[in-house]
Structure formats: structure tokens, C-alpha cells
Amino acid sequence: MLLGPSLALSAILFSLGVAGVLLRRNAIVLFMCIELMLNAVNLTFVALSRLYGAGGYVMVFFVMTVAAAEAAVGLAIILAIFRHEQSVDLENINLLRG
Amino acid sequence: MPVHLVWLTVAFPLLGFLVNGALAFARPNARRAVSVAGVGSLVASFVVSLGIFLTVRSAHIVEPEIVKLWAWLPVDRFHIDIAFQVDPLAAVMLLVVTGVGSLIHLFSVGYMQEDAGYARYFAYLNLFIVFMLVLVLGSSLPVLFIGWEGVGLCSYLLIGFWFSDTANASAGKKAFLMNRIGDFGVLIAMFQLWTTLGTLEFVGIAREAPRLLQPGGTAVTLITLFLFLGCTGKSAQIPLYTWLPDAMAGPTPVSALIHAATMVTAGVYLVARTNVLFAMAPATSTLIAGVGALTALFAASIGLRQYDIKKVLAYSTVSQLGYMFVGVGTGVFVSGLFHLVTHAFFKALLFLGAGSVIHAMHHAYHASHSHDDAQDMRNMGGLRSYLPKTWVLMWIATLAIAGVPPFSGFFSKDEILTAAFVRGADNPWYYLFYAMGLAAAFATAFYMARLMVMTFHGENRSGAAAREHLHEPGAIMTGPLIVLGVLSALGGILNVPAALGGHHALAGWLRPVFAPSAGYLQVEELRGSTEYLLIAAAVLAGVAGLVLGYRATLNSRLLPAREALPDTGFARVLANKYYVDEAYDRVIVRPVVGFSRSVLWRFFDQGLVDGLLVNGSARLFRGVGWLGSQLQTGQVGFYVLFFAVGAVWILHVLLG
Amino acid sequence: MEQFFSPILAAIGYNRWILHVLLILPLVGAIGILVAPGSWARWFTLVVAGLEFFLALGLWFAFDPSNGGIQFESQVDWIRGWGVSYHIGIDGISLFMVLLATGMMPLLVWGSWHSIQVRRRGYYALLLALKSAMIGVFISLDLFLFYCFWELLLIPMYFLIGVWGSSNRLYAATKFVLYTFSGSLLMLVAIVAMVWTVGRATGTYSFSYDHLLANRDALAGQAPWLFTAFALAFAVKVPIFPFHTWLPDAHVEAPTAGSVDLAVILLKMGTYGFLRFAIPLFPAFALSPAVSAVFVVLAVTGILYAALVSMVQPDLKKLVAYSSVSHLGFVMLGIWGSTVQSVQGAIMVMIAHGVSTGCLFFLIGMLYDRRHTRLIADYGGIARVAPILTTAFVITAFASIGLPGLNGFIGEFLVLLGSYARFPVAVGIATIVIVFAAAYLLWAVQRVFFSPLVHEANRTLRDVDLRELAVLVPLVGSMIWMGVYPNPFLRRTEAASRRYIEMVSPHLPPLAHEAGVIRQEAAR
């Protein structure tokens, strides 16, 4: 049984994703880190499927679909901002504040 | 006349007040109507009073007759009616108030004839009589207090009668405030009485006090001390006397009625009314006598160096009130009241006489377009040839106040001094009070002689132009003077002591009133020789004062006020009344106002409470809000950091 | 009179509908004004106000003085799920508050007839709406309902000050609302907590005052903080020193009618709250020595402090505002005096203060209408040109000073007399204020009305006209009436006061009172 290590790995991946979000300033990179988080969760689902049956696999598909939708929307938004800023560096995106 | 009609004595002046009050707004120049309403109501009241007096006399009313009008403050067990109490004391006071009041009203008709506020004047004067009668008739302390404060109100209005002058308005306000300090005492005394005795009616007090109070105990001493505080305010004793001289700003008849004959004696009346309490509190009594003696001497000494004729009389009044308090403080309530009555006669006479002089002087100056002070005695002199009737009558009053036999003042003053001396046997302080009283008697005679000389004798100093216009006022003003002159001369008959062949008529009359206190006061008999010695001493002091005052003043070089040199040395201290007013102003008034303004209002109210706490907290919240909005940097990274901190916290709570 | 009116009132079922009508009528009037043409607004308001007053007059006769409990009571379910009901009624304490509120109405309209030039419709509508809320506060016997009216009242007042006030009105209006709103929010928590606590103990969840009162023992454990929450709300409204600083600003900036309403009704709400709710619900805590000490000290401090501060105000309205703080200190003292005398005295002070301070504000408003200044220094010698105005002012001032024979004295005297047994030293100190009260008012009178006429503009100042006289005469008349013959007032409040004392007396420390303090001394 590789349940423990699998869960641990997914936790590590998730944390890496979080850390990436926290540390990086590029919108695209940030988005990729978020995708990493989602995939870490997918790993959890898959790992747990060993325990609880196929429900986990179904879940993974759901998540992948959602992630795809998010990616589509997200990239569009990033594009839109790029058109305004000529950059996707989040440091520069602070028109709204206070 | 049935006793229950006593309310009529109040109703007539009240009616007069209403009529005159209405006329003051509607027809201020209807002088005849005003005179009729003003004087007529008083005369009617006097007639009723006389009827009541005769009834009390013939029916031998000993127990107070309570005439209830309506329930005023019925609150649970506390129940106060608007009710009048008719007994010998009330009857005497009724006569004095309405009698002297009528005379002064009559005098006013002449004195105020040309004043624009004629109707207003009579309205106030009538209102005063209403309250004064409520004061002397009230069957309980709260009802008395209505009158007590009411006369204060009228005094305020009448002192400030010519309100366009700031000084007059201020004097009225000062009088009211000083009186209020005293009223504070009366109120506290009432509260304490209610808490201890459960009653505020005079009958109840007389009944319950011996039962519930320990003679000489703390409670009764406190009560009487607070009551006496009230008396010092109303009757202008040290330390609250300073308003009375200022009160001379009012029209002179007002000074005669309110500030000499009636209102200011209310304190003495109050002590007499609640005599049982004072009899049970020897410590307070001693204090009263001491304060009275001190006031008598102190005020008399100031009177020695005043130039304003009314100021001299004012200080004289303060001084004579001191005598009365020596009397009631010594336990001889009858003597105090006796002096009250005789003083009402001669002091009213003196004031009205002074009024007559001022009236003449004022007219003369007015006619000659002079702006000199019509009340300054330095501008008078030699007036006897212009105002002969006034001159004679005022001499009668002077002899009376100086205590020269057989004028009225002699009897009353002598009784007080004798009693004080006698009391000295068991309380040596009273010897001192006696000595002070004697000295005051000398000073009194001295300044009265000075007043008479400066006003009526010697050369006239009012200026040639004015001199031609000086003349005696009409009969409407001299008439009352003559009546008062007779009373001043003969008033002593009321209470001639046994030593001089009398039988204490007034004392016998008032005995039921003072019966409750009799048990607490030991009456000591005097050996005849001592009594005659004391009489001789009193007379000597008076006569010596008169003679010395007469000669000293006549010999001094008098100049009209504008040419006069300022006083020097101790005389200057006296002329400036020992600087007491200034001291009060510096030590009390200004610090209180300054403290209120800069510390309480500016610093505490506006600065601390409103500024720092109220507006400050608003500003603080806004400031914190601004800081909070500075967190909102617009940086996604920062937001995520915040998010992460929150996440860590949540997980920490759940896992920890 | 009563024998004459009572059958008539009974015949028309007066007791059943009167309170509802009094509550609703002004509101309906307010809506009517909004839909009616603007030019009708004043007359319409006057008619509504007059009608309201006329209807309320019946209370005077229909009220049963011997009954200390609630009268004219009616109860309709409102929010059944929570036990909230539309429960109204009055007793001797609230009777006069309602009469004051309704009696002032015609005077308010009449008194500010020409003062308002802009947005008249809104002004009169708000004035009427305010009245509804005020009446609601005094007749509510359901805490939810009470709280609704309590808060609702802020809005019309807020606009009255904010829109029709003078120069610094924005600040004053905001401060007024923020201050009182914040003060009363904790009361909301306390009310809900109370209902649940009692509900848990009895199984009945109800905001009804009777229910809570009957089961107040269940609250004993939480009394300290519940009472504190109530007390804070009421203390701000009274206002007790040191929560008073909103009042001078609100008074000064409000238009005349607003000032009068503030003085006459609004300031009574706090003390009424103490009498009706805060103390009867938590008597053991509220009247415990420590809490009593706090309130008595605050009351006495307020009495003296406000009088002293009042003395040095350059602005007439501020002066009167501070004097209100001083007067309400007396009410607080009387409430904690906890004797029938002191409580009745407190109620009398409330009534008397309403009449005399209301009248002072009217008078100041009249001066302001003429000269557009409230600064004392801008006046002087007015008595010469406006004798009637002066007379009215002086009488009112003396009523406020507490001259016996006028209304102010009755209450203050009873308060002090009744409280003396419990707090002799405090009463002693508080009594000193009679000197300061005379000082600040008479000084003001002297500077405004007496003294020489120095300002040219004052020379042409008009005396009161008939309209203004019609406002002043009833007020001054009632001051004299209440001072000379307060019996009808005392009689109507006595039973309620006695009931109140009975309600709280088990929790009072025993009083060595009524001819007994020194009895031991006598026995010795």
C-alpha cells in the first residue's frame, strides 16, 4: 500500500503550489502554481480511490474539466490585462487599492 | 372678623398686583388707577389684619389656628397644605407688614409720581406684600419658604427697578444670589427636619421636636445652624450681608419697606417661629448671638464713614438686625421681635425721611441741570430750613435708634443688651457680646448724629442754583412720615419692662408662641440695681455717641462731594467697607467663574470629554480605518500572503 | 370636571382607541403632508397637532389616579414567532410624558410659524413623524416595540437638525445620532439576552414588559451587565454627566422646534427608561450601594458641573442646554432616592423642565428670529423695547431656577427632600446648585434684558406679537399652575410612584427614615 506516501506527496505538491503562489509575481506562473495545487488534489483523489473505490477517479475528471475551464477563462483575463499593462507582472497591477 | 378670612389679607394685595400688572402693560400711564389699586389693596389688607388682630386678642387664641386653603404637596406621608397659621406672632407681624406697608405705599404715590414705571412699581410692591404675608402666615416651613423666596424675587425686581443701569441690575442679582446661599441652608434644614421629625409644620415641629430630638444634640444643632444660614442671607448678617448696602440701588421707599422694615427681618421671624429648635441648641444660639453682635459692631463701624445717606442707613439696618439676632440668640425671642417692631417704625421713618430728602435734592438738581449726586450727604447740609418737617421727624427716629429714653428704640435695645449681660453668667461669651453691643450702640448714635448734622445742619453745600429749588414734599409723603414718627416715639409702650413700671405687654401677648421653648431656657432674675446700671450704661452709650457725633461732625470741614478729598488711613478702610466686597469678588466670585470657564468648560468639557473622548474616538476609528485601508496595497502577492496567514491560523486552530 | 367628562369619554369608548390614535395620527398626518400641496403644510400640521392635543386632553380626565398600574392597555401579536407584540398602555409616569408630547405639538407648529422658509413640507412631516415615535417610546410595553421607537426617533431629529439647523448643523446632527445610536445598541443585546434568559427559565419567550418584570428573578445572575447595557443607553439619552456633550451641540444647532422637542421630550426618555425598565427589571443590582453610589455621584456632579459650565456660556442656547443637564441630574438623584417623594419629585422635574425649558427655547427662538444671533453679548437692554418678552423670560427663568410658587420648585424640592434620607451628603451638595442656577440664569437675564441698550439693532426689536403670545401664555400659565396647585399632577403620579417603590423596595437597603434617625439619640 502506497497510500501514506501518496498522500504525503500530494500534500507536498499542494504546499509547493501554495508556496509558488506566495512567492512568484508573474501572473502566468501564479496560475501554473494553482494548477499544481489542483493536480496535487487530484493525486489525493487517485490515491484514496484505493480505499473507497472509483469515486475518486470520477472526481479527478471533474477537477480536470473545471481546471480546463478555469484555464481558459484565466488565460483570457491575463491576456486582457496584458493588453492594458504590456506586462503580466503582478507588481505593476495595483490600480485598485486603498 | 373670623380668623379663617385671613386669606383676604393676601388676596387684596394679590388683586392689586394683578390689576397693576395688567395696567403696566396695557395702560402704563393710568397713574390714578394704579394708585388706587396699589394703595387701596394694602389699606384693605391692613383693615383685615386689624380685624384678625382684634379677633385673636378678644378670642384669646393661644393654640395656633390653622386656615387650610388647598393641598399643595400631598406626596404619600409628606403632606403640605397651603395653609395659614394665625396666632399672636402672626397677628403682630400682619399688623407690622400691612401697617408699615400701607404707609410706605402711600409715600410711594408721591415719591414715584413721575417715574415711567409707576404701574410696574406698584405691581412689584403689591406682590412683595403678598409674599411677605405668605411668609409670616405660612403654617409650615415650605409655605413660609414660598414667601421667603418670593420676597427675594420682589427684592430682586425692585432693586433692579431701574434696570437700564447695569449697576442696579447687578445689585438685584447680587441680592438674590446672596439670599439663595441662605436659602440653601433653609432647604437643608427642612430636609433634615423632615427626616428626623417627619413633619415640616410649625405645630408639628413644636410637638415632635421635644419628643424626638436630644437637646444640644447633633441633629438639632445642625438643623438650627442651617436655618440660621438662611437667616444670615435674608437678614443680611455676616458673612452674607454685603447685598443689603447694594440693595439701596432700588427706589427709596423700597429700601424702607423691604430692606429695613419687613423682608430683612424675616430671619428674626424665622428663628422666633422655630424657637423651640433654637432653644434646644445652645451652641447655635451662642453662635447666633455672636454673629449678631459682630455684625452689629462691624456694620456700625462701616456706617461711620459712609457719605451716601442711604448707605449709612443700610449699614445701620445691618447693624440693627445684628441686635435682633443677639436677642434671639440670647433666648429672649420677645426682645428680638420687639426690636424688630420698633426698628420697623424708626427705620422706615429714617428711610422715608431720607427719601424725602433725596426727592427734594433730586428735584433741585434736576431743575438746575446739575449732575451731582443727590444722595451724597456732602452735597447737602443745612436742609432743616428747607425741609423742617422731615428734619424734626428724622430727629425723632434718630433718638429712637440711638436708644434715648423714652423713644421706642431705647426699650427694645435695652432689653436685648440686658438679656445678653444676664446670659453671661452661665456663658461668659455673652459678656463679650454685651460689650460689642454696647460699642455698637455708641457707634450707632455717632453715625446717626453725623448723618443728621451733615444733612440738616451747618451750611448748605448743594450749590446756589439747586438751593432755590429745595422744598418739602407734599402731604402725601409727609403724612406717612408723621404717622411713623408717632410710632417711633411711642412704640416702646408695647413692652415696657417691669423695672420701669411696665408689664411686658408684648411678652405676655407672645407667651404662647414661645411656650414650647420655655422649658429649655433658664430665666435668671436680675437684682434691681444691676438692671438700672445696665439701663444707665446703654443710655450713656447712646447719648455719648450722639453728642460726640454731633460735635465732631459739626466741627469738621465739610466740602461738596466733587471737591472733597479722598479719605486716608483707617477711614479709607471704613469708607471702602473693609474691602469685603472686593475680597469676596477676588476670593470667591472670580475664581469660581474662572474655574468654570477655563477648567470645567474649556479644558474638561470641550477639551477632555468632547475633544479627546468623543471626537477623539471618532478620529481614532477613522485613523485606524485609514491604516487598515493602507493594508489594501493592491498587490495580489500581499493579498495572498494575508490569505495564507489566515489559512495557517485556521489550520493551527484545528490541528493544535 | 371629571364627573362631567368621564361619562362622555366612556360613551365613545375613548379608553380603547385613544393610544392607538395618538400614535398613528401624527404619522398619518406626516404622510398626508407629503402628498398634499406644499402650501397646505403648515395649516395641515397645525390641524393635526391641534387634533392630537385635543384627543390627548381626554387622558387627563379618563386616567384613573387611584390605579398605579397600566391603563388604556391593549396588546396585539406582532411577531408571534419571537413573542413580540404591539403592547401599549400608560401609567402615571408615562401619562404626563404623553401629555407633554402632545401638548407641545400645537405650540411647536405655532411657535415656528415663520421660522422655516425652505422645504416646509419635509420639515412639518418630520416634526409629526418625530411625535409619533416619541409617543411610541412612552407607551410601549413591549421591549422590541420600545426599542423600535427609541431608535426610530433619531431619524426625524437627525434631519430636523441637519437640514434646518444653523451653521454647524452637520457636525451636530451626526454627533447626535452617532452618540445616541452607539449608546443604545448594547441595550439591544441586553433586551434579547433578557428575553432568552427569561424564556429559558419560564418556557415563554416574550418581549412583553409584564412578562419580563414578573420573572425578573431569572435575570438576577446576569443583572450586572444587562443593567449596564440599559443604563448606558439611557445615560446617554438623559444625558448624565459625562455623556452630555452631544446635547449642547444638538440644542444649539437645531431649529427652535427641534430644540424644544429635544428639551421637552427627548431628554425625558432616558430618565423614563430608568424608571420604567432599567431599575424595575434589575432592582437588586441597580439599587445596590455600589451602583447607587456611582449614579448618585454622577448625578450630583452633573448637577453642579453643568450649572457651573452653564454660567460661562456665551451662547444662550448652550446655556440652557447645560442647564438641562443640571436639571436632569435632579431627576437621576430622585430616581435613586427611591422614596415616593423623590420619585414623584423626579417626575415633576421631568414635567416642569419640559415646560420651562421648552419655553426658554421658544423665547430664545423668538429672539433669534428677530436678531439672528444667540450670543448674549449681542443683546442688552431688551426689557426696554420688549417688555412682554422680558416678562415671559424672567418668569420662565425663575421657574427654571426653582422659585417656589412656580413649577420648577415642586420637583426639585421633592427630589431633594425624598433623597435626603438616603443620601444626605449628596443632597447637601446638590442643593448648593440653587445658588448657581440663579447665577447663570439671572446673569444671562441681566445681560440680555437689563443693562443699557447699547446695540443699535436692538433698539427696533419688536415685542411679541399675538401669535407668539399664544405660545407663551399657555406655557407660562402652566408654570404658575403647576407651582401653585400641583395637586392634580401629584395625584396622578402618586399611585404609579408608589407602585414603583413597592416594586423595587424589597431590594432597597432599609431606610432609617420617617422620624427615626435620631430616635436613638433621643432615647439615649
Next chain:
Amino acid sequence: MNLDTHTPIGAALALLPELVLTAWSLVVLLVVAWRHTTERDSQLAGWLSFVGVALSGVALWWLWSHDARSDGVPHMIALDEFRYASAALILGITGATTLLSIRYLTRQRLLAPEYHCLVLFAAVGMLLMAAASDLIMVFLGLEVMSVSVYVLAGFDRFRRSSAEAALKYFLIGAFASGFLLYGIALIWGATGQTNLTLIAAQLTGAPTTLLLRLGLGMLLIGFAFKVSAVPFHMWAPDVYDGSPTPITGFMATGVKAAAFVALVRVLNEGFPSAKELWQPIIGALAVATILFGNIVALAQDSLKRMLAYSSVAHAGYILVAVWAGTPFGSGAVLFYLASYCMATIGSFGMVAAVEHVGSRTVLIDDLEGLFEKRPWGSLSLAICLLSLLGFPATFGFVGKWYLIASALREGHWILPVATVIGSAISAGYYLPVVTAMTFKPERSVDAHRQVAFSRASKAIVAAVVGATILFGIWPTPVLDGALASARSLTNLVSGMAER
């Protein structure tokens, strides 16, 4: 009527409102595929969407009136009054948003009728969240809603601030969904269930495992973000500020309402036995949110931003009722949501009307003297703000009592006190708006020339203001409804009889 959600027909019926709305939005999408150029097209799409919302409402009413219940243990879709009530609220919000948007879009030259489809899609997501009795459904609903709203936030794509708002919302939102999803996974791992009722059954009496705690924590983080609880709120002011105004209103009401009803259902249905785990967290979040939201709102000059912070603060209030974790509390959540949403929609409707064409934000000072020109509009805004403030005779007043009562019933007083302190502070920023409108004169003669209401938005504002006052005075029907709905939340564990 009982529905067996295991059969296709049953499932379809159970999802009828969602299905209707989805289908209709596809229809609208088809229509706008051909007609998407003129103002009229945009208006057509708007009205069409409104019809869709109405149809969905009819479906909902049909279910509700037939008292549809699920056969046996509920599966993925809850069939209870709580769902119906919240769905009704959501549909109401959607309809109002649609109507408010029509004029706004043409004024701001945002002529892309897809906007309305997106609103409908978001509404479908919200409905699903409200209906979800399974964590997967919660996630899916949330994502459907979020993805649509991301786009809507950036809909005014030529405005920099709108694009920025979308980006921020998207990044942080996706980040948060990661947490939520991980939470779901871990809970699944801990219990082997995703159905709330079954989770609850699993947890009853069982010791809480590390996995469960971790999962619950992650779940809460995800929800805290959606309801914008402090400190997960940082996105909200910026996003609200940058988005098109009707969308801001939509986010402040619909998104928040959906998140709250889902949260309430998850906590009460799924984790009643873990109450002592989540209560302190919710409580602390509530206090922080109330205080922070209110205090920072004090410092705002921009009307929209002020309302944004105010909506953060209101999330805090609602969390107080969530904290209670009782049917009474859940009722309070519904009730308060209703009152809050009405007032907020009214406010944003007014903001949309006074907003100048272009990108300039509306400052509070810009409203000065509005009363002179627009008395009824100003009055409406004032009433909405007073309802938010919690003044008597408004819906919000009763709502606030309900919230406070729900916490006090549990014998707790810190949260109620925090609530009232927050209310007191909030007077400090609501009143200045009223002050500006009524007390101050206009800046210039034509300061309010641009203010424009369509008849539809007038109707919406009038309706919410009317309801705000009506339910403020006569709240009984709403109260009864809310409480009945809350009681319908299945709770196998404690039985929680109403006291």
C-alpha cells in the same frame, strides 16, 4: 410529493429550476450568437434572460408548492425548503441584476449581450450551490458560478480597473478553490463520503481524525474566501471597485448568498458533530470581519468601495448566525441574507444610476445635493443604507435582531456585542452618505444631470425599498419562512428540537 433522485426522471424534476435556467441560457446564447451588435440586441438579451429567470422561478415554485421531498436519504440534490428559499432569493437577485444591467450596459457602451448569458450561468452555479447536499456538487456549483463571475468582473475589458479586478478575483479565487477542493478530498479520505448526510452519520460518535480536521480547515478556508471573511477578504474591495456596478451588486449579493447557504448546509448537515471544531473559527472570523470591515469602511471616499467594505462587514454579521449552528441560526442567515441583499441591490442600483459614463468612480461627495434633484432616489438610497445600518422599521433591523438572538440563544455574548459595536461604527459611514445627499447643497447646477434611471431599475429599486420597509414593519411571513426553511435542513445527529 416525493422524488426518487436515483431515477432520471426524479433527478430531472429535482433539478428542474437549474435545468430550466441552463436550457434557457443556452437559448439566449443562441439568440445572441446572431444578434449581438446593437443596443436593441443587448436589451433583447436582457429581457430574454429575465424571462428565463422567471421561468426558473416558476419551476422552483412548482417544486416548492408540491412540497417536493426526496425519497429516503437525499443524494446529491437537496429537496428541502432551505434550498427553495435560498434558490428563490438567488433568482430574485439574478432577476434584479439583469434588469439593472440593461440600461447600465447601453450607457457604458458595453454592447456584448453575452453578459446576460454569463449572469444566467452564474445563477445556475449559485442554484447548484444552494441545492448541493454533496461536496462535489458544492464544488461544481461554486466553479460554475465563479468562472462566470470572473468573466463578468472583467467584462468592461477596455477599462483597466475592470481587467485588473478580474485578474485579482480569478487568481485568488482559483487559489481558494484549490483549498476547497483539497478539503473535499481530505474529508473524503477521512470519511469515505462526500454526501453531507452520510458524512454526518459517519462522524457521529467517532473521534475526529487528523485528516478530517485538515479537510474541514481547508473547506472553511475555501468558504471564508467566498464569503470574504477577514483575512480572506482582501480581494473583495478591489474587485468590487473595478467590476461593472451591477456585477458588483451581483457579487455582493448573489455570490455571497450562495456561499453562505452552502456553508450553512455543509456545516449543519455535514459537520454538526464537529461543531466545537468549527465554531471557534467561525466566531473569530466573524469578529475580525465585523470590526475590520466596518472600521476600514470609515476611511473610504468612494461610494462603491465603501459599500464593498460594508459588504465585508455584513459577511461578518452573517457569520455570527452561522456560528450558532442551530436551525434558529440558519433561519437568521436566510433572513439576514434576504434583508441584506435587498438593501444592497437597492444601493448598487442607485450607484449604477448616478455613475458617470466612463471610468471615474463615484465619490460620496459626488452625491451632494442629490435630494434636490432626485428626492425619491435619494430617499431610496437612504432607506437602503438605514436598513444596512439596522434602523427600526427596516428589514435590516429585524435581521440584526435575529442574528443577535441566534447567538444569544446559545448563551454567547461576545459576537452579539461585536455585532452592535460594528453597527455603531457603521453609522459613521452610512450617515455621511445621507448627509451628503440631503444636508448639503449641490456642487453645481448640473452636478446630477447625468443621473439616469430606466423604468426597470426604478421598479427594482422601488420594489426592494418597499419590501425593506414592509418587512421591517411586518416581518412575520419572512421570519416564519426562514425558520421553517432552516428547520428543514436534515440533521441526523442531534435532532435539534426547536427550543
